[in-house]
Amino acid sequence: xxxxxxxxxxxxxxxxxxxxxxxxxxxxxxxxxxxxxxxxxxxxxxxxxxxxxxxxxxxxxxxxxxxxxxxxxxxxxxxxxxxxxxxxxxxxxxxxxxxxxxxxxxxxxxxxxxxxxxxxxxxxxxxxxxxxxxxxxxxxxxxxxxxxxxxxxxxxxxxxxxxxxxxxxxxxxxxxxxxxxxxxxxxxxxxxxxxxxxxxxxxxxxx
Amino acid sequence: xxxxxxxxxxxxxxxxxxxxxxxxxxxxxxxxxxxxxxxxxxxxxxxxxxxxxxxxxxxxxxxxxxxxxxxxxxxxxxxxxxxxxxxxxxxxxxxxxxxxxxxxxxxxxxxxxxxxxxxxxxxxxxxxxxxxxxxxxxxxxxxxxxxxxxxxxxxxxxxxxxxxxxxxxxxxxxxxxxxxxxxxxxxxxxxxxxxxxxxxxxxxxxxxxxxxxxxxxxxxxxxxxxxxxxxxxxxxxxxxxxxxxxxxxxxxxxxxxxxxxxxxxxxxxxxxxx
Numbered sequence: 001x002x003x004x005x006x007x008x009x010x011x012x013x014x015x016x017x018x019x020x021x022x023x024x025x026x027x028x029x030x031x032x033x034x035x036x037x038x039x040x041x042x043x044x045x046x047x048x049x050x051x052x053x054x055x056x057x058x059x060x061x062x063x064x065x066x067x068x069x070x071x072x073x074x075x076x077x078x079x080x081x082x083x084x085x086x087x088x089x090x091x092x093x094x095x096x097x098x099x100x101x102x103x104x105x106x107x108x109x110x111x112x113x114x115x116x117x118x119x120x121x122x123x124x125x126x127x128x129x130x131x132x133x134x135x136x137x138x139x140x141x142x143x144x145x146x147x148x149x150x151x152x153x154x155x156x157x158x159x160x161x162x163x164x165x166x167x168x169x170x171x172x173x174x175x176x177x178x179x180x181x182x183x184x185x186x187x188x189x190x191x192x193x194x195x196x197x198x199x200x201x202x203x204x205x206x207x
Numbered sequence: 208x209x210x211x212x213x214x215x216x217x218x219x220x221x222x223x224x225x226x227x228x229x230x231x232x233x234x235x236x237x238x239x240x241x242x243x244x245x246x247x248x249x250x251x252x253x254x255x256x257x258x259x260x261x262x263x264x265x266x267x268x269x270x271x272x273x274x275x276x277x278x279x280x281x282x283x284x285x286x287x288x289x290x291x292x293x294x295x296x297x298x299x300x301x302x303x304x305x306x307x308x309x310x311x312x313x314x315x316x317x318x319x320x321x322x323x324x325x326x327x328x329x330x331x332x333x334x335x336x337x338x339x340x341x342x343x344x345x346x347x348x349x350x351x352x353x354x355x356x357x358x359x360x361x362x363x364x365x366x367x368x369x370x371x372x373x374x375x376x377x378x379x380x381x382x383x384x385x386x387x388x389x390x391x392x393x394x395x396x397x398x399x400x401x402x403x404x405x406x407x408x409x410x411x412x413x414x415x416x417x418x419x420x421x422x423x424x425x426x427x428x429x430x431x432x433x434x435x436x437x438x439x440x441x442x443x444x445x446x447x448x449x450x451x452x453x454x455x456x457x458x459x460x461x462x463x464x465x466x467x468x469x470x471x472x473x474x475x476x477x478x479x480x481x
Contacts, residue, residue, distance in 0.1 A: 031239035038243070038250040045254035049261040056265045067272055071279065077286040185276065187283045188341045190290040196308045197292040199341050 065096050066183035066206035073100045073204055078190045085191070098206040102191060182207040277415045277442075284341050285417040285440045288312075288353075291337055297329045300336035311337050316423055319368070324425045326355075326369050328468075328475055331386045335371040335470065339384070342373070342442075346382065350374045350448070352441040355421065357434060368423075368436060372463055377447035377456065386475070387467035414443040 072092050079085040079102075089100045185204045190197055289312055294305030302308050311333065318330040338353050339346070354370040370387040419438045424431045448456060453469075455461055468477035 028239055031243035034240070034243040034247040038247040041247075041254050042250045045257050049257050052261045053264060060265050060268060063269070063272065067276065074279070074283065077283040078290055186344055187280055188287045188344075189283060190287050196302055197290055197310065198302060199287050199291045199337070201344065 062096065062206070063183060065094060066098070066185070066204075069094050069096065069098050069206055070185040070187070070202075070204040074187050074189065074202060077187065078192075080192050082193075096206050098204060100202065100204045102189070102200045102202060274415075277413075278417070280345070281415040281440055281442050282417040284338075284442075285419055285438065287341050288334075288338055288440070289419065289421075291341070293333050293337055297333075300333060300340075312421065320424045320426065320431070324423075326388070328386070328388075331369045331371065331388070332470060332475070334369065335373070335384055335386060338371070338440075339373065339382075345442070346373075348445050349442050350382075350445045351443070352439075354439050354441075355436055356439065357436045370467070372467065374448045375445045376449045376453075377451055383449055383453075384470040385463050385467040386470050387463070414441060416441050 069092055073089055075088055079088070085102065092098070183206045185202075187202045189200060189202045191200045192198075291311050292302050292308040293311040293314060294300065294302060295307040295309055295314070296305055299305045315326065315330055315334065318327050319325070334353070338351075342349065342351060350373055352370065352372050355368040356370075357366050357368055367387065372385040372387075373382050374385070375381075376383050417440045421436050421438050423434050423436055425434055448460060450456055453464075455464060468475045470476075
């Protein structure tokens with residue numbers, strides 16, 4: 001037993017004199033550090049990718065639904081009156097919350113240029129709410145005094161519909177958007193009223 | 208462990224990549240480290256690729272849907288122009304300022320018939336004013352062209368009935384409107400005919416296009432003939448086309464200046480009769 005032990009020690013001594021050997025742990029430990037970092041980077045990236053793709057897929061689903069809603073409300077770009085508009089928005093079948101209104105002063109959109117690609121990319125990248133807050137309180141929503149649909153908001157110059165029961169007033173949209181990421185669309189449309197056929201703008205907000 | 212076995216056989220340590228060792232052959236413990244560093248490099252490259260792909264995921268879809276949205280806007284704008292009202296008075300353009308309104312295109316048809324297959328300048332101005340009103344939300348960022356084009360007139364050849372450009376001026380970014388008529392330069396005909404590659408390649412970034420049809424009546428002796436003409440609305444990203452002196456930055460566009468009239472509210476300045 002002792003001889004075997006002596007042989008073993010001699011063997012180890014011989015090994016340690018050979019080039020490239022610095023001991024069992026000493027030989028492997030330095031290589032473990034980069035391997036550890038490699039695994040950390042790989043699984044970290046993998047987790048990030050899974051989370052990002054999940055978020056993006058959810059966003060895209062909502063985004064395409066919002067386009068679909070806006071297209072459905074837009075129809076042929078012609079409303080024969082408020083009743084026609086009202087019927088159109090009420091038949092939209094969606095689980096998303098939206099508001100659709102007719103406005104006649106798009107100048108007040110100000111810096112929020114809806115044709116600016118960056119606008120979409122900004123909201124796409126989930127930046128802070130303030131960056132894409134829509135100043136809806138500045139809008140003049142279109143309405144005429146002779147229409148019964150507008151009676152509930154007769155003191156306001158707008159006509160807007162929403163499928164969200166919490167939605168009471170267009171001026172509260174900002175409060176709703178505080179915790180949401182809205183998509184908004186603007187189209188020129190024609191509205192026929194007793195006073196004539198007017199060019200107004202359909203504004204659709206989906207959140 | 209692989210390197211340990213190699214060392215026990217008395218060989219010089221080399222990694223799995225043979226000669227590609229970072230350290231000299233007489234260094235101790237270098238083979239396993241080299242392998243690990245290569246592994247780290249590969250993982251880093253793979254991770255960067257995954258990260259890049261994840262960040263760009265879905266953006267092309269968004270770009271496509273933005274294009275779709277813009278196209279829908281242009282189509283909707285053209286449809287609106289077809290149906291919108293305009294004041295009957297020649298010098299009024301806002302329907303809220305007038306008690307006597309009629310459909311813009313009904314007035315256009317009457318005008319075309321009365322003036323023997325030519326549109327009056329007043330009518331062209333009314334059309335452009337209505338269009339500018341419709342395009343208000345995108346006025347800052349878009350230039351546009353509206354035209355009415357007869358592919359085969361009564362004499363058997365094509366002609367422009369009207370064309371209106373709304374373009375950006377350098378420095379102040381103000382819009383300048385050019386209204387063109389039947390005596391326009393042939394290059395304007397090319398634009399209306401769809402042969403727009405010349406123009407597109409130089410100017411029309413992010414162009415969107417909508418086309419429609421319009422039936423017009425032309426006098427032919429005591430009878431009338433129905434002609435079907437094309438209407439088109441071309442919208443593109445606003446880039447300055449005109450310098451502060453009113454000249455086109457691209458000399459190839461001089462044909463617009465020489466063939467059309469510059470319109471500012473109240474005045475129509477023409478180098479030649481449109």
